[in-house]
Amino acid sequence: MPTSSLNIPPEKLPRHVAMIMDGNGRWALSRGLPRLAGHKAGTENLRRVIRSTVEFGVKYLTIYAFSTENWGRPLEEVRGLMSILEDVLDKELAELHAEGVQLRHIGRLERLSPKLQKKVLEAIELTKNNDRLVLNVAFNYGGRDEIVHAIQKIIRDGIPAEQVTDELVSQYLYTAGVPDPDLIIRTSGELRVSNFLIWQAAYSEWYVTPTYWPDFDQEEYRRALEAFAQRDRRFGKVSSKEFEASNA
Numbered sequence: 001m002p003t004s005s006l007n008i009p010p011e012k013l014p015r016h017v018a019m020i021m022d023g024n025g026r027w028a029l030s031r032g033l034p035r036l037a038g039h040k041a042g043t044e045n046l047r048r049v050i051r052s053t054v055e056f057g058v059k060y061l062t063i064y065a066f067s068t069e070n071w072g073r074p075l076e077e078v079r080g081l082m083s084i085l086e087d088v089l090d091k092e093l094a095e096l097h098a099e100g101v102q103l104r105h106i107g108r109l110e111r112l113s114p115k116l117q118k119k120v121l122e123a124i125e126l127t128k129n130n131d132r133l134v135l136n137v138a139f140n141y142g143g144r145d146e147i148v149h150a151i152q153k154i155i156r157d158g159i160p161a162e163q164v165t166d167e168l169v170s171q172y173l174y175t176a177g178v179p180d181p182d183l184i185i186r187t188s189g190e191l192r193v194s195n196f197l198i199w200q201a202a203y204s205e206w207y208v209t210p211t212y213w214p215d216f217d218q219e220e221y222r223r224a225l226e227a228f229a230q231r232d233r234r235f236g237k238v239s240s241k242e243f244e245a246s247n248a
Contacts, residue, residue, distance in 0.1 A: 006056060006222060012229035014182035016060035017053065018204070020196055021046070023188030023212030030212075036080040041214035043084050047092065052218045053133060054099065056225060060134045060178055062106070064196050068142035071111070082116060085139065089119045093126065100132030106174035107141030108149075134178065143198030146174055175200055183228045185221075187213040203235050 006013070021042055028038030046063065053061045066081055096103065103124055109117045120139075150172035154164060170176065180200040186192075189210035193201070207224040209216065 006225060008226060008229045010057075013057060013225065014205075014228055015058070016062070016179050016181045016183075017058050017225075018062040018064070018181035018184045018197055018201070019049070020064045020184070020186040020194060021213040021216075022186060022190055022194075024214060026188065027212035027214045035077055038212075038214065039077075039081060039084055043088060045214050045216060046088075048218065049216065049221065050096070050101065050133070050135065051099075052221050054101075056221070058133070058225075060136070060181075062136035062138060062175075062178075062181060062197070064138045064141070064194070066107075066139045066141070067195060068107075068140060068145050069195065071140075082112070086116055086119060089123055093123050096135070097127050097130065100130045101127060102130040102132075102134045103127045104134060104136045104178075106136050106138045106146070108145070109140070111140055136175065136178065138196070141174070141196075143193075143195045147199055149174075169199065173199060180204065182233075183207060183224065185209070185216075185224050187211055187216050203233070205231050205233065 024038035024042040025035040026038070027041065028035050031037075050061065065085070070081070071078060093103075103126075105120050105124060109120060112120070147169075150169055153172050154168070159168070170180075175197075180202070181197060181204045183206075184197070184201055184204045185207045187209055189208060191208060197204075205228055207227055209220060209224070211220055
């Protein structure tokens with residue numbers, strides 16, 4: 001679908017969309033399938049969503065693939081999720097690179113196997129100069145952990161307390177150099193932040209859909225972008241209409 005079919009002025013299109021890809025397990029259970037089948041279906045859908053993101057003209061996409069809390073899931077499911085990540089890197093990397101997608105990892109690599117860490121770092125290195133879409137993969141990521149990690153680095157770098165600002169903290173986050181998300185989409189209807197981009201999402205707009213992630217298609221993505229375009233983003237200030245009225 002070309003960007004023009006969105007009927008959204010370029011200035012109303014979000015630069016950065018973040019997604020909480022929720023509902024894979026419930027999608028599977030509703031079909032009498034094991035939870036891991038839902039994660040595989042969700043991975044298949046991710047291909048379509050990435051393609052739509054490029055077609056819509058969004059420049060940054062962040063996906064919540066595996067949280068620091070997900071280690072508490074059944075061992076078989078955790079192993080399966082690791083296997084899916086490795087499989088995606090093996091099968092999809094070449095195409096993503098050819099399509100101009102720059103892959104970035106946000107979170108901690110330490111708990112991943114050395115083999116998987118190596119593949120992630122190789123993917124980042126291969127695609128680092130691509131600029132059609134920046135894809136942040138939040139894997140072994142937690143918002144609180146990210147902030148703690150940033151504070152630790154600031155302290156280690158010996159920066160005086162009075163020099164710590166919003167801008168400085170942002171430079172120490174995993175997302176340094178990436179604009180904060182304009183729009184966060186959460187599938188499956190849950191109304192929770194789930195420890196995702198806590199700092200960066202301070203003024204993000206949210207779009208929540210009851211659709212499970214494997215069924216989140218291009219049409220629903222389009223509706224989310226069009227809903228965002230109707231929002232009057234205030235950033236803690238008065239609305240643009242109120243401002244215009246008060247200065248009339």
